[in-house]
Amino acid sequence: MHNPRDPQVLPMRDGVGPSCVVLPSVGSGSMLDFLARRLPVVPREDWMARMAAGEVVDERGDAVTAARPFEPGIRLYYYRSLPSEPNIPFEETVVYRDEHLLVADKPHFMPVIPTGRYLHHTLLVRLKRRLGLAELVPLHRIDRDTAGLVMFSVQRATRGLYQGLFRDRAITKHYEAVAPWREGLAFPREHRSRLEESPQFFRMHEVPGEPNAWTHMERLEVAGDWARYRLSPITGKRHQLRVHMAALGLPLRNDAFYPEVNDPPEGDFSRPLQLLARSLEFTDPRIGEPRRFESGRSLLPLV
Numbered sequence: 001m002h003n004p005r006d007p008q009v010l011p012m013r014d015g016v017g018p019s020c021v022v023l024p025s026v027g028s029g030s031m032l033d034f035l036a037r038r039l040p041v042v043p044r045e046d047w048m049a050r051m052a053a054g055e056v057v058d059e060r061g062d063a064v065t066a067a068r069p070f071e072p073g074i075r076l077y078y079y080r081s082l083p084s085e086p087n088i089p090f091e092e093t094v095v096y097r098d099e100h101l102l103v104a105d106k107p108h109f110m111p112v113i114p115t116g117r118y119l120h121h122t123l124l125v126r127l128k129r130r131l132g133l134a135e136l137v138p139l140h141r142i143d144r145d146t147a148g149l150v151m152f153s154v155q156r157a158t159r160g161l162y163q164g165l166f167r168d169r170a171i172t173k174h175y176e177a178v179a180p181w182r183e184g185l186a187f188p189r190e191h192r193s194r195l196e197e198s199p200q201f202f203r204m205h206e207v208p209g210e211p212n213a214w215t216h217m218e219r220l221e222v223a224g225d226w227a228r229y230r231l232s233p234i235t236g237k238r239h240q241l242r243v244h245m246a247a248l249g250l251p252l253r254n255d256a257f258y259p260e261v262n263d264p265p266e267g268d269f270s271r272p273l274q275l276l277a278r279s280l281e282f283t284d285p286r287i288g289e290p291r292r293f294e295s296g297r298s299l300l301p302l303v
Contacts, residue, residue: 009061010077015129016119018077025072031056032066035076055079080119086266088121094131095149095293100286101162102127102136102152103293108272111144123150140166143239145256148175148277148295161285166236171282174232175241176220178274178299179250181227187219191244195237203257204239206247213237215244223302226253230278241275253300274299 010018027034032051036044048066050056056064059075090107097103104123106112111122119125128136139151139162153159165171192211195204214234221228229250231241239258245251246258253274256263264271276299281292 009057009059010055010079012128012134013079014120015125015127016079016114017128017134019080021076021078023070023072023074023076027070027072029070030066031064031068031070031076034070035078050078080114082117082119085119085121086117088118089269092123092126093296094127095296097131098154100154100158102131102133102154103280104150104152105295105297106142106147106150106277107297108145108147109269112138112141112150118144124152127152139163140236142277143242143273143275145273146175146275146277147272147297149280149293150277151280151293158286164285165282169234171280172232173277174230174279174281176276176278176299177229177231177241177245178226178253178302179229179245180225181219181222182249185248185250187217187229189217191215191217191248193244193247195240195243197238200261203261204237204243206243213240213244215241217244221302226302228299228302242273272300 021035021038023034032044032047035042035047035056047056051064051066054063056076056078058064058071059077064076088107088110090110092107092110093105095103095105104127106123111118113124114122124136124138127133133154135155137153137159139153142148142150151162153162192214193206194209194211195213196207198205212235216232216234218230219227220230229245231245233240242252242255242258246255251259254271255273276295276297279292279294281290283289284291
């Protein structure tokens with residue numbers, strides 16, 4: 001049964017929580033007309049079938065029928081589905097879990113949240129399905145191509161406390177990366193620049209202007225033409241570490257986006273990006289005690 005007192009009035013199904021769309025203040029026709037226009041990636045016939053199965057409901061938990069008139073400002077909930085999805089043959093691990101926090105160790109190639117062609121093979125949905133945690137929400141994200149630690153809020157009551165760690169930059173994140181070694185480039189170093197979305201929407205690039213991205217960089221070891229680096233982002237812009245290293249002429253090993261796009265074919269897992277979210281450190285705002293978590297994964301040897 002749906003819970004009309006809960007704004008997310010459809011229950012979690014196979015790890016997938018309901019998606020929500022808010023109707024605008026002005027409109028006409030039926031609810032079906034609106035959904036078919038707003039979300040055309042789902043065929044009209046599929047919306048009709050979902051409505052007939054009771055899988056589209058309003059914020060009160062009432063079923064939305066195909067003939068129901070448009071209602072301004074109301075929220076509609078539905079299940080997202082995909083006709084097919086690429087399989088990701090790697091497993092996540094849980095590093096830590098209590099009633100407030102969960103820290104997972106993500107493999108390469110796995111998105112954190114549902115996006116594009118990925119739904120069930122995402123870290124969030126896998127964890128929700130495996131652990132039965134309907135309120136699980138990521139507190140931050142790392143790229144699909146990046147492996148390592150991701151921290152989640154387990155319940156709404158304390159979520160704001162932990163979100164504040166990221167908002168206030170009160171959490172220390174260390175990444176490990178493998179990239180070329182270049183003689184004459186001094187480390188440790190700070191790299192600051194302004195990052196904006198490039199004309200290729202899936203990539204970022206540096207542009208003139210006030211810096212909005214800041215990374216501390218250290219070189220840990222050198223072997224032949226390659227080196228291992230510790231990268232500590234102070235800010236959290238999309239692809240920040242990848243763009244900053246490429247800007248120094250040190251693109252990360254197996255990077256399919258920077259400096260040039262060289263995306264492998266679907267199902268090719270032979271060249272994982274050599275970037276790992278190695279550790280998270282912070283003072284727990286709920287209990288005032290220090291916490292430190294470390295990934296159990298490792299990158300490829302330098303040679």
